Amino acid sequence: MKKNYALCSFMLYSKFLAVFLILFFGNLSAQTAPTDDYDGDGVVNQTDLDDDNDGIPDILEQGTGVFNTVVNPTFNSNTNNWSLVAGWSNYANALTGRYDGVSPAVSASQSNVVFKNSCTSNPIYVLKVKTENYVANVGAIATKSMEMGAYLGGVRLFGISNPANSNNPTITRDPAANSIITEFRVNGSLLGPSSPRSIGLSAYYDLQIVFNAAALSETGKIEFKYSSTGDDIFIDDVYYYINTCLDTDDDGLADKFDLDSDGDGCPDAIEGGADFATPHLVNSSIPGGNSGTSYNGTSAAPITQNLGNTVGATSGTMGIPTIAGTGQSVDISTNINSNKCTDFDGDGISNSIDIDDDNDGILDTVEQSCIDTGLPLYEDYRPGTWGGVKDANSGVNYLASAGTYVQGYQDNGTESFTFTLSDLNPGVVNTLKYHYYSLNIQNPDANSVTLAVNGVTLQSFSTVANQTNPASLSVDHGYKTLSFTPVGNTATVKITWSTPVNGLAGSDAQFREFQVNGQTKIECTNIDTDNDGITNELDLDSDGDGCPDAVEAGSASHAGANHTSTGTLINTSGIQTGVSNAIVGNNTPANYGANGFYNAGENNDTPTAAYTGVYTYASAINAAIASCTLFCYKPAITSGTALETQSGMTSLARAGIEKANWPMARKGGWVALEAKTKGFVPNRLTAQQITDIPASDLKDGMMVYNTDLHCIYINTDGTTTGWKCFNTRACP
Numbered sequence: 001m002k003k004n005y006a007l008c009s010f011m012l013y014s015k016f017l018a019v020f021l022i023l024f025f026g027n028l029s030a031q032t033a034p035t036d037d038y039d040g041d042g043v044v045n046q047t048d049l050d051d052d053n054d055g056i057p058d059i060l061e062q063g064t065g066v067f068n069t070v071v072n073p074t075f076n077s078n079t080n081n082w083s084l085v086a087g088w089s090n091y092a093n094a095l096t097g098r099y100d101g102v103s104p105a106v107s108a109s110q111s112n113v114v115f116k117n118s119c120t121s122n123p124i125y126v127l128k129v130k131t132e133n134y135v136a137n138v139g140a141i142a143t144k145s146m147e148m149g150a151y152l153g154g155v156r157l158f159g160i161s162n163p164a165n166s167n168n169p170t171i172t173r174d175p176a177a178n179s180i181i182t183e184f185r186v187n188g189s190l191l192g193p194s195s196p197r198s199i200g201l202s203a204y205y206d207l208q209i210v211f212n213a214a215a216l217s218e219t220g221k222i223e224f225k226y227s228s229t230g231d232d233i234f235i236d237d238v239y240y241y242i243n244t245c246l247d248t249d250d251d252g253l254a255d256k257f258d259l260d261s262d263g264d265g266c267p268d269a270i271e272g273g274a275d276f277a278t279p280h281l282v283n284s285s286i287p288g289g290n291s292g293t294s295y296n297g298t299s300a301a302p303i304t305q306n307l308g309n310t311v312g313a314t315s316g317t318m319g320i321p322t323i324a325g326t327g328q329s330v331d332i333s334t335n336i337n338s339n340k341c342t343d344f345d346g347d348g349i350s351n352s353i354d355i356d357d358d359n360d361g362i363l364d365t366v367e368q369s370c371i372d373t374g375l376p377l378y379e380d381y382r383p384g385t386w387g388g389v390k391d392a393n394s395g396v397n398y399l400a401s402a403g404t405y406v407q408g409y410q411d412n413g414t415e416s417f418t419f420t421l422s423d424l425n426p427g428v429v430n431t432l433k434y435h436y437y438s439l440n441i442q443n444p445d446a447n448s449v450t451l452a453v454n455g456v457t458l459q460s461f462s463t464v465a466n467q468t469n470p471a472s473l474s475v476d477h478g479y480k481t482l483s484f485t486p487v488g489n490t491a492t493v494k495i496t497w498s499t500p501v502n503g504l505a506g507s508d509a510q511f512r513e514f515q516v517n518g519q520t521k522i523e524c525t526n527i528d529t530d531n532d533g534i535t536n537e538l539d540l541d542s543d544g545d546g547c548p549d550a551v552e553a554g555s556a557s558h559a560g561a562n563h564t565s566t567g568t569l570i571n572t573s574g575i576q577t578g579v580s581n582a583i584v585g586n587n588t589p590a591n592y593g594a595n596g597f598y599n600a601g602e603n604n605d606t607p608t609a610a611y612t613g614v615y616t617y618a619s620a621i622n623a624a625i626a627s628c629t630l631f632c633y634k635p636a637i638t639s640g641t642a643l644e645t646q647s648g649m650t651s652l653a654r655a656g657i658e659k660a661n662w663p664m665a666r667k668g669g670w671v672a673l674e675a676k677t678k679g680f681v682p683n684r685l686t687a688q689q690i691t692d693i694p695a696s697d698l699k700d701g702m703m704v705y706n707t708d709l710h711c712i713y714i715n716t717d718g719t720t721t722g723w724k725c726f727n728t729r730a731c732p
Contacts, residue, residue, distance in 0.1 A: 263297015
């Protein structure tokens with residue numbers, strides 16, 4: 001046996017089974033049955049790798065747990081929940097056929113066993129069998145015969161027989177079950193479709209059968225038919241394991257069908273590991289969850305958006321939205337304490353993937369305190385794509401300590417695993433470091449293993465095999481570093497395992513701790529320089545001096561004229577609105593791309609993009625340095641006699657003719673305007689209409705509103721070149 005199953009054994013009582021069946025078949029009515037198409041993408045659930053089109057493959061969303069659907073699998077002192085015909089009984093805490101002269105065959109069975117649910121891919125049937133002769137001495141040659149057949153859903157799986165005058169019972173797979181069985185093992189060794197195996201007398205043998213769920217009905221009968229003229233059969237520990245359907249937020253909708261698995265109000269498509277954002281989402285026909293008496297989420301609004309119904313059609317992408325390739329990882333989609341949908345600056349890129357959360361043109365990592373831990377950065381490359389004839393035990397997983405680890409348990413033929421590296425440096429040498437092991441080195445065959453990058457084989461080796469009583473069941477081959485030069489910023493890695501087709505178990509290989517270009521983990525903590533309660537990466541004026549960070553750090557001038565916008569500065573002294581040059585860009589998604597940074601100020605649109613200018617950030621966090629130009633006001637003329645304001649417009653009905661009346665009481669002005677509830681609206685003209693005003697009509701102080709430039713337009717010298725746009729506090 002290449003890999004021992006650590007399957008938990010527990011009693012599944014009738015009451016629980018009844019509840020499960022109600023829930024299970026209740027879900028089937030919601031288009032979650034294997035032959036339904038839950039997401040409406042044209043691929044039925046049983047072949048759809050992503051049943052809700054959130055880009056996260058079902059195999060990752062359904063969870064890794066299994067549970068047993070056989071009631072009373074251990075026969076501890078009873079055979080409750082089993083239907084027995086005379087000839088079967090409980091003996092020595094096992095289901096036993098130990099009566100002589102039983103012919104024709106009599107059966108022991110359990111009906112309504114759940115064979116699969118919407119999350120089941122390869123259910124596992126395990127049991128122990130033993131043959132004895134209790135007429136003669138145990139282990140002696142039997143003078144009588146025995147035959148027992150095992151059935152699942154009416155299909156005969158295998159038979160055990162012992163002819164008269166023999167102590168060499170055999171077990172044989174039934175050809176009728178070849179279409180539903182993907183793997184059959186006896187004490188860990190493969191049992192082929194036409195290769196009877198001797199199992200001997202007086203000892204239990206462990207049988208393990210893996211089924212193709214697509215070929216099974218949802219429920220059915222497990223049955224044993226026994227006939228004998230003398231020999232006896234013992235059956236114990238009968239378990240049938242199917243996958244759990246993980247429902248993180250307990251809304252009654254399994255995660256593989258739930259577009260908001262943790263119930264935090266943020267779509268799984270965004271909270272997965274591929275850094276999708278709101279612009280990538282489309283409305284779907286899926287009703288959404290986030291309700292129910294057991295619901296433990298925080299959002300009551302059902303999420304109905306996913307990545308769309310344009311999906312893949314290959315074996316590794318079937319039903320997965322093409323925008324997600326072979327799929328994305330779960331990431332924080334099941335963590336209610338983390339939410340990727342928060343978008344502080346409103347540019348359509350959530351904070352979790354936005355490298356400039358306030359759009360001041362300063363990278364968040366510059367505004368935070370970041371240290372290089374020196375620890376290797378291991379990315380999650382799941383799910384990847386399996387090719388060839390994948391062994392049922394082969395798989396890929398992820399641990400923070402080991403990163404992505406993939407292990408191949410191929411015994412007969414070839415299998416492969418393919419995944420994609422991202423954020424590479426195109427056109428120059430990149431490196432890939434990894435750790436690999438030989439596993440199960442006591443097995444007789446060796447695996448030939450290759451690792452290729454972009455179709456070029458860079459590593460070849462054979463696993464260690466045929467070790468007698470090894471101290472460890474694995475051999476550590478250490479780390480290997482490969483070099484390659486990608487054309488773009490991604491590369492495809494393919495690992496292939498090959499073993500002779502001879503029915504013998506092969507020594508296996510595991511790859512783990514993939515590290516690209518020696519990358520290490522960077523850990524950042526937030527800083528609040530001016531103690532205004534807003535950390536610097538969200539604060540447009542980090543030092544509270546009234547001058548925007550974008551101005552003091554140089555990102556506004558780097559963007560250039562007409563490429564900045566006004567913003568709001570919030571400081572301990574108050575709030576300033578409409579402050580010019582506070583925002584780099586215009587706060588619309590098109591200005592910031594996929595990573596949330598101003599497009600014209602970065603070298604690429606990736607999470608590792610670099611600023612193309614030179615920061616003077618020290619000025620942005622030092623209140624003693626104010627880099628903004630002070631506002632200019634002409635000093636008032638106070639000498640001489642103050643002149644009366646001769647004309648005015650008022651909505652207060654208080655104009656008079658005496659010198660002490662309004663507007664003459666307002667000294668030193670050309671025109672006085674006043675109102676309490678009315679707004680003054682000057683003539684609204686386009687730039688062309690202003691140009692068309694005859695030069696002879698222009699006067700010093702003439703004022704209009706320029707509807708093209710969106711500002712008050714004042715003529716300062718009575719000429720056609722004297723127009724000034726007043727939209728900032730400054731001298732004309």
